[in-house]
Amino acid sequence: MNRQLMCVTCESTYPCEDRRLRCDCGGLLDVQLDMDSAPSPAALAATFESRLTSRLPEDLSGVWRYRELVLDLPAEDIVTFPEGRTNLYTLDAAPLGLSALWAKHEGENPTGSFKDRGMTVAVSWARHQGARALICASTGNTSASLAAYGARAHLPVFVLIPEGKIAQGKLAQALAYGAHTLQIDGSFDDAMHAVEQMATQHNLTLVNSLNPFRLEGQKTIILDSYFQLGQMLPDWIVVPGGNLGNTSAFGKALVEMKALGLIDRVPRLAVIQAEGASPFARAAQDSFRRFEPVQPETIATAIRIGNPVNYDKAVRAIRFTNGVVTSVTDAEILQAKHDLDRQAIGCEPASAASLAGLRRLVREQVVSPSESALLIITGNLLKDPDTTIALATGQTAGLGIPGAASLDACANEPRHVPSDPETIARIVEEELR
Numbered sequence: 108m109n110r111q112l113m114c115v116t117c118e119s120t121y122p123c124e125d126r127r128l129r130c131d132c133g134g135l136l137d138v139q140l141d142m143d144s145a146p147s148p149a150a151l152a153a154t155f156e157s158r159l160t161s162r163l164p165e166d167l168s169g170v171w172r173y174r175e176l177v178l179d180l181p182a183e184d185i186v187t188f189p190e191g192r193t194n195l196y197t198l199d200a201a202p203l204g205l206s207a208l209w210a211k212h213e214g215e216n217p218t219g220s221f222k223d224r225g226m227t228v229a230v231s232w233a234r235h236q237g238a239r240a241l242i243c244a245s246t247g248n249t250s251a252s253l254a255a256y257g258a259r260a261h262l263p264v265f266v267l268i269p270e271g272k273i274a275q276g277k278l279a280q281a282l283a284y285g286a287h288t289l290q291i292d293g294s295f296d297d298a299m300h301a302v303e304q305m306a307t308q309h310n311l312t313l314v315n316s317l318n319p320f321r322l323e324g325q326k327t328i329i330l331d332s333y334f335q336l337g338q339m340l341p342d343w344i345v346v347p348g349g350n351l352g353n354t355s356a357f358g359k360a361l362v363e364m365k366a367l368g369l370i371d372r373v374p375r376l377a378v379i380q381a382e383g384a385s386p387f388a389r390a391a392q393d394s395f396r397r398f399e400p401v402q403p404e405t406i407a408t409a410i411r412i413g414n415p416v417n418y419d420k421a422v423r424a425i426r427f428t429n430g431v432v433t434s435v436t437d438a439e440i441l442q443a444k445h446d447l448d449r450q451a452i453g454c455e456p457a458s459a460a461s462l463a464g465l466r467r468l469v470r471e472q473v474v475s476p477s478e479s480a481l482l483i484i485t486g487n488l489l490k491d492p493d494t495t496i497a498l499a500t501g502q503t504a505g506l507g508i509p510g511a512a513s514l515d516a517c518a519n520e521p522r523h524v525p526s527d528p529e530t531i532a533r534i535v536e537e538e539l540r
Contacts, residue, residue, distance in 0.1 A: 109141035148368040184235040190223040195335040207479035214487030222252035228324035229314040230256040238312040244298035247277030254284035267298040274491035296414040316352030325356035341479035347460040348378040349410030351421035358424020376430035379464025381405035391432035409457035435463040438510035445517040453488030
């Protein structure tokens with residue numbers, strides 16, 4: 108299919124080969140598909156389904172399997188592990204009174220987060236264009252993903268992270284995969300401002316979600332869910348909101364799927380932010396007439412972002428899907444994390460914002476009992492082991508979380524016991540009563 112870059116603000120167009128991050132007017136760019144050259148929905152579905160039995164590297168990927176709607180590249184330029192082979196789990200909908208509830212676990216990607224779906228496309232396109240080096244700002248997951256894909260592509264990687272504001276599991280990945288890791292004295296938003304400026308002035312390829320090719324890969328979370336659910340989508344898709352890349356990508360996926368005839372009903376998006384990092388939720392309260400960045404603070408480091416770069420695209424997504432935006436407290440996030448973890452849907456704190464937010468929307472009767480919902484789980488439990496251990500050992504008060512006392516029941520502390528088998532057996536039997 109033919110493609111071009113289009114500004115979401117003024118609709119100016121540019122060739123995809125232009126190495127630009129923004130329109131001349133300063134607006135964000137989309138990769139626009141030529142719908143007139145698209146195959147029929149039946150032909151697309153048949154093509155995608157037929158690749159499930161293929162052993163080609165690009166077909167094993169849950170991103171490149173949908174390449175007609177992602178990006179056309181020669182196979183030798185594609186950098187893949189493969190990624191996107193993530194499971195969709197059926198959860199018990201009864202506690203929420205819903206008709207059905209599912210969780211799409213993007214933490215099952217190669218580096219443990221949804222970022223791999225976007226990174227395979229951004230890095231493949233960069234290699235195709237002969238990139239000199241790759242750069243990103245990160246709260247953790249982007250740096251881990253870029254470090255891995257950059258290593259596979261044999262390209263130098265530079266990552267800027269806010270010092271002391273990144274979970275150790277994510278930092279470990281960036282260091283292990285060989286990225287040049289630069290810890291800045293500032294926030295993620297400061298790092299984002301710096302990398303955009305450096306990319307433009309020093310011929311570096313930026314792979315944050317400001318890069319429109321990143322979002323083409325993240326669209327496939329929706330495509331993959333659609334096929335896993337038997338070519339249907341639920342009433343609600345619930346996703347954590349930080350830099351709003353997924354919100355933007357999901358909205359774009361749904362616009363395209365509707366235009367292509369793959370769906371005739373558009374699900375509603377629900378974007379959930381942490382209360383201490385909720386500029387999008389605050390803007391939504393005023394129908395997006397005004398936006399003010401915030402100084403973010405939340406235990407959910409992956410969404411600790413106060414000035415999301417994809418704001419304009421995310422607003423478009425919410426309006427197109429008749430969506431909603433809300434926020435939840437850190438205590439609510441950690442309670443939801445505990446509840447997901449106990450179902451073996453282990454996740455990092457930001458991922459649990461989806462369940463915490465859905466609970467709020469059900470309480471407020473925004474989501475009705477007859478409706479179905481899909482939770483997007485964005486990152487693996489092992490991304491932030493320190494918070495998981497604190498939650499399990501009753502140490503959340505030490506994390507500075509308001510309302511931490513409400514989480515005491517989540518504790519599951521290890522017990523020190525003698526090595527005597529009889530004593531151990533007695534403890535086991537006591538627990539089984």
